[in-house]
Amino acid sequence: MSDSTMPQPMTSMLGSLNMLVNRALSELFPFYTGDNSLNRDKTGAAKKAKKKGKKGKKGGKKGKKGGDKAAAEAESPDSPAATPVEAAPAAASSGVPERDTEYKCSVALRLNAMIKKQTDFADAALYKSPLDVANAIAAKLAEYPETEGVVDKVEVVPPGFINFRVATSFLVRELRNIAGTGKVAPPAEVKPVKVVIDFSSPNIAKEMHVGHLRSTIIGESISRILEFCGFDVARTNHVGDWGTQFGMLIAHLKDEHPNFVDNPPNISDLQAFYRAAKARFDAEPDFTQRAYSEVVALQSRSEESLKAWNLICEVSRVEFQRIYDRLQVTTHEKGESFYHDQLADTVELIKERIPLVGTFTSGEDEDAEAIKERRDAFAAEVAAQTSLDNSVLAEDNGALCFWIVNPREPNAPPKPLIVQKADGGYTYATTDFAALKYRLDVEKADWILYVVDSGQASHLECIYKGGQHMGLFSADDKRVEHVGFGVVVGEDGKKFKTRSGDVVRLVDLLDTAVEGAEKLVRSKLDERLAKIDEQLAAGELTEEEAAAAREAESMDDAEIRKASDAIGHGCIKYADLRCNRLNNYMFSFERMLDTRGNTAVYLLYAYARMCSILRVGTERLSSVLDVDAFFAASAATGAADLILTHPSEQRLAFTIARFAEEIEYVLETLLPSRLCELLYDLSTAFSEFYHHCKVVDLDDIEVSKSRLLIVRAALTMMASTFDLLGVEYVGRL
Incomplete structure (x- = not known):
């Protein structure tokens, strides 16, 4: 399906329209500098169109015997591979509603109120109502030659909304770009920079669990x-x-495997090893003291201690990589140890750039109540010198504390972060400052992302603000931000755990999902084979046709396993990503593996259905058209054979063309859920297109060519979006 020719960058429909509207606003209302309030219309126009289409269909029950039956089957994820291109004939134009407007602008409502307050605006008398403002903007847009290439319908509706419909010529251009090359390019307006993204971050010697998901x-x-x-x-x-x-x-x-240097043990269950060590640490004072001594030896780079540390780390890395391979995740380790040798210099830099405003020392013979009273007074003095613009240092019994006001909670008491303990040791905060400095100074990052749960928001915001006060970066030219997310909860709304109350191991979660997916794949395969037998018994298929259908439907164990892995892993990923990451995410295998609605299963079956349409279409047209050669030639011709005449074709094209603006939205908000929404909308729009438009017609090869290109564009877009989400897909399910 791919071609070596690279596609042109996609053009954002919303971005193009934004530029036109902003231009009109600046010329008509030069005092206005606010947002233009232009958004995609999500008021249900598409749903209303579907309902109207169903009401307007003629033929009633009779239609079910022909193409409508095939179309209905095509909308189901269980459709046999042999049926897709036996599609419904194109619906009569009277039965399919015209495309509705797709964007709306409400800026006139806000502007009307502002105009009344502009005493020096010479044209104020022209605008008595929001409708006057909206009509003026629409008229100004009509003056621009470029408008015709972006929208072909601009309508003003009470009380002052401006609605837009994207020009069909715009949609044709975008689809030809995709269908011709079999590839998707990013939006034209994106300006790439260097990004460091910190994510996953499990703990060595502990198994990855649902909390890392x-x-x-x-x-x-x-x-x-x-x-x-x-x-x-x-x-x-x-x-x-x-x-x-x-x-x-x-x-x-050392106690369990004293000869570990010459004969490294095979620690197959590191979690059990950790629990045993922790039990001894809590119960045996002598062991606890030796453990502390080993920390000192490790930090001093004792050769024996480093060998033991590396052995433990390597066992964890192997287990982590198995999870990453299954989830198709790529990440490069730079753990806490990487920054250890930079911590002393980091503390010196903090001392150099942040003023020390006080020192607190408690007396040896001083009672606890008196110490608390004096410390509270000292803390109040330090806090009074701390602000959003000014962080300070203070010593507390030898510990160096970095006092920072959290910019998200400016009225809350400042948070002191210990950057050096009284014994000279360092803390997680010290490591975080060292990592921030390294990412800015050495890796030359323009943009740093911390994908960490929302519970760490306060700590991270203080690290970022402290880094600015240290002079590590300016918010004006560097983007450093927390990509927070909610916790995984069970269907009871509480943190997701096993029945015994333990944290759920990630490997167990993946295994369970794949097992459930395999049952689903096998049951759907059995249903499709049973349907072929029914058709044979009813005389709807000949023995030869039934044999061919069984061969087309059959899947060997390797194919079933591949499909099960794709669905099992994909359902976990997609169920997570489709939720707004800022909210808690309810984990439910039953919902994930549902074949209906906005689930990975439904979408993966929709993708497989598109693949089947192209496969069967290629076979049916083989006597009159070499489809593979046609697709290859389309790159050179710019897919000139693709046209959009039917409203369902145009609605599908609009959904595909949304890709550029959705990518821009995700880059700004870091909410991948918008791409999940796009995938579902694409699948829905494709079902409508397939229901109304016959893809392969041996009596009209030109229409067949165009619609095969449309299917190719939809398939390409769906595959590309799956890739961006990290969801594996297969062409047969």
Whole structure:
């Protein structure tokens, strides 16, 4: 399906319309600098069109015996591969509503109120109502030659809305670009920069669990979208591979496997190993003291301690990689240990650039109540010197504290982050400042993303603000932000756990999803084969036709396994990504594996159906048209054979052409859920198109050519969007 010819960058319909409307506003109302309030119309125009179409269809029950029956089957994910191109004939124009407007602008409502307050606006008398303002904007747009190439319908409706319909010529141009090359290009207006994205970040010596799911899936998808748009992306896995817990693990390793240097043990269950070490750490004072000694030895780079540490880390890396391979995730490890040697310099930089405003020391013989009273007074003095524009340092019994006001909570008390402990050790905050400095100074990042759960928002905002006060970056030329997300909850609304109350292991989650997907694939395959037998028994198929249908439907175990993996892993990814990441996400296998609605299963079957349409169409047209050669030649001709005459074709084309603006929206908001919405809308629009438009007609090859190109464009768009979401797809299910 692909061709070496590269497509032209896509043009955003919303972006093009925005430029025209903004131009009109600046010429008519030079005092106005606000938003133009232009948005896609989501008021249900498409749904209303569908309902009207159903009401307007003629033929009633009679239509079910012919093409309508095939079309209805095509809308089901269980349709046999042999039926798709036996599609319904094109509906009569009287039965299919014309395309409705697709964008709406409400700026006239706001402008009308503002005009009344503009005492020096000479044309104020011309505008008595929002309708006057809207009509003036519409008239100004009609003066621009470029408008005709973007919209072909501009209507003003009370009380002052302006509605737009995208020009069919615009849609044809965008679809020809995709169908001709079999590829999709990013929007033309994107300006790529260097991005560091921190995501996944599991802890060494612990198994990945459901809590790591969202960061891994969301981070992977955002990385793919950025890379698709040409950004230079450094995928960073900030694993927890340093700290006190490693002293505990190394001490336990030495006790259990004293000859580990010459004979490394095979620690197959690192989670059990961790629990055993933790139990000893909590119960055996002597072991606890040795664990602390091992931390010191590790930080001093003791050769034996480093070998033990590396052995433990490598066991975890192998397990992590198995998960990443299954989820098709790519990330590069730069854990806490990577920054260890930079921590002393980081603290010195903090001391150099942030003023020390006070020191608190408690007396050895001072009672606890007196210490608390004096510390509270000291904290109040320090807080009084801390503001959004000014962070300070203060010492508390030898610990160095970085006092920072969280910009998201400017009225809350400032948060002191310990950057150096009284014993000279460092903290997670120290590592975070060191990592921020490294990403800016060494990796030269223009944009840094932290894909971390929303519970860390306060801490991260303080790190960013502290980094600015240290002079690491300016918010005017660098973009450093937290990509937060809610927790995974069960159907009871509580954190998702096993029945015994344990955290759910990620590997168990994936296995369960694939098992459920395999049952689904096998049951649907059995249903389709049973349907062929019924058709044979009813005389609807000959023995030869039934044999051919069975062969077309059959799947060997390898194909079933591949399809099950795609659905199982895809349903988990998609169910997560389709939700607004800022909300908690309810985990339900039953919903994920539903063949109806906005689920990965439904969409994957829709994709397989499109593939089937092209396969069967190619076979049916083989006597009159070499479809593969036609597609190859389309790159050179610019897919000139593609035309859009039927309203259902145009609505499908509009959905495909939305890709550019949705990508721009995701780049601005970092909400991949918008691409999930696009996928579902694309599948719905394709079903409507297929219901009304006969794809292959041996009596009209030119129409067949055009509609095969439309199918190719839809298929290409769907595959590309799946790729950006990280959802695997297959051509047969």
